[in-house]
Amino acid sequence: MNYRRYDEVVVGDVFPADPLRFEVTQAVVDSFLEATGNERRGKDAPSMLASVYLVDLLSARQSPPGGIHAKQSIRFFRSLKVGETISIQARVVEKYIRKERPYVVSDFEAKGEDGTSVSSGRITSIWGKDQ
Amino acid sequence: MSADISKGAGQLSAKLPVIVRPVDQARIDRYAAASHDFNPIHVDPEFSKTGPFGRPIGHGLMTLAFVSQMLNEWSDGAFDACGEIDITFIAPVFAGDVVEVTGEIEGKVERDGEDCLRVKLLVSAGGRQILAGYAIQPVGA
Numbered sequence: 001m002n003y004r005r006y007d008e009v010v011v012g013d014v015f016p017a018d019p020l021r022f023e024v025t026q027a028v029v030d031s032f033l034e035a036t037g038n039e040r041r042g043k044d045a046p047s048m049l050a051s052v053y054l055v056d057l058l059s060a061r062q063s064p065p066g067g068i069h070a071k072q073s074i075r076f077f078r079s080l081k082v083g084e085t086i087s088i089q090a091r092v093v094e095k096y097i098r099k100e101r102p103y104v105v106s107d108f109e110a111k112g113e114d115g116t117s118v119s120s121g122r123i124t125s126i127w128g129k130d131q
Numbered sequence: 132m133s134a135d136i137s138k139g140a141g142q143l144s145a146k147l148p149v150i151v152r153p154v155d156q157a158r159i160d161r162y163a164a165a166s167h168d169f170n171p172i173h174v175d176p177e178f179s180k181t182g183p184f185g186r187p188i189g190h191g192l193m194t195l196a197f198v199s200q201m202l203n204e205w206s207d208g209a210f211d212a213c214g215e216i217d218i219t220f221i222a223p224v225f226a227g228d229v230v231e232v233t234g235e236i237e238g239k240v241e242r243d244g245e246d247c248l249r250v251k252l253l254v255s256a257g258g259r260q261i262l263a264g265y266a267i268q269p270v271g272a
Contacts (some may be wrong), residue, residue, distance in 0.1 A: 028165075035165035036196040037152050040203070047211040048199040051192030055168040065171050066182060069191040073217040075267075080211070 003064040006102045006127045011092050016060035019087035019111075022053040026082050045080040050110070050119055057088050057108060058123070066128035070103065074121035078112075086110050086118050093122075102127040143206060143248055143270060149233040150201045154189050154256070156226040162193045189224035194232075194261055198252060201232045206268055215242075218252060218264030228256035234266065246270045 029045045032038075032052060040046070080086070090108035097103070104125050110118040152158075163174050168190055171178035179187045195216065202210040224230055234250040241247065247269045254261040 031165040032196070035158065035161040036193060036200070037158075038196070038200050040200075042208075044208075044211060046196070046199065046203075047214070048192075048196045051190075051196055052166045054192065055166050059167075066178070067170065068172065068183075069220060071219045072191070072195060073215075075215040076211060076213060078212055 002062060003128075003131045004062045005130045006095075006104075009061075009092060009095060009104055009127070011095060013092040015057070015090055015092075015106075019089040020053070020057055020060060021085055021087050022056060022110075023085045024049065024080055024082055028052060029082055043082060045082050047076045047080060047119070049080060050074055050076075050121075053086065053088055053110065054108070054123065057090055058125070061090075061104075061106075063104075063125070064128035064131050068126040069123070070126050071124035072121065074119055076119050077117045080118060084112060086112055090123070143268065145236060147234040147236070147250065148201055148204045149231060150197060150204065152197050152230045152232070154193075154224055154226060154228050154230055156187065159187060159189050159193070159226060162190055166190065166192065168192070184223050184225075187226060189226070189228070189230075191220045191262075194220075194224055194230060194254060197230055197232045198254060198262075198266070201234065202250070202266055202268065205234075210266070210268060213269050215267040216252075216264065217266075218262045220262050222256075222259045222261050224256050224261060230254065230256045230261065237265065239270070240267065242267055242269070 024045050088110045090106045093107050094105035106123050109120040163169050172182050232254050234252045237249045237251050240249045247267050250266040
């Protein structure tokens with residue numbers, strides 16, 4: 001895989017270029033619930049399934065391995081339904097170096113097929129070591 | 132905060148539940164598979180030796196999944212529909228840790244004209260504070 005270098009990341013970058021589509025399948029939900037020790041079952045998916053679609057989203061940044069998740073804000077606007085497909089996209093809003101660590105701050109939004117917001121928030125990551 | 136603040140206007144209890152989740156490398160590996168996050172700092176002991184922690188760490192978003200479970204238990208599932216979290220990870224979770232998650236109500240806040248409770252999140256493992264931050268939950272949602 002071709003990884004991006006930190007100095008190639010620019011405030012204003014949108015990733016991915018076209019919104020990422022994520023299908024909320026029962027298998028994805030079951031795997032997530034099992035891995036997190038959550039015994040809840042229902043027709044709604046857990047909101048923090050966001051942690052799965054955010055990883056897919058962050059993969060679209062092509063950041064090198066070894067990065068660290070430093071901060072996270074997220075707001076949920078409605079329940080997530082098993083069987084629906086959402087689209088997610090993010091934009092780099094800030095870059096900074098602190099204690100010699102390179103940070104990237106990105107805002108994201110996830111929308112349902114009807115265009116309604118499912119979630120939005122901000123991800124602050126420490127960029128992995130350039131390859 | 133007194134109990135009547137949260138119980139008066141809505142259905143939220145003044146006392147938040149405590150959930151406990153043991154974390155071992157097998158759980159980290161299962162979470163990696165479930166989330167598609169195979170960052171080697173989580174799943175590759177050799178790679179992790181070269182990183183800032185010297186050994187694999189649990190996914191921060193896995194810890195947030197535990198936090199959301201606690202908030203959903205407290206709010207009877209309402210967190211999934213309209214909750215909010217804002218946190219900073221301040222210490223890693225290692226294999227062998229037992230993560231304990233709870234919170235305490237800090238007070239009432241208004242969000243988009245709606246009364247909400249602000250909850251200070253309390254997340255620890257092995258005596259270390261894992262994250263700092265808060266949740267917002269509408270009262271009566």
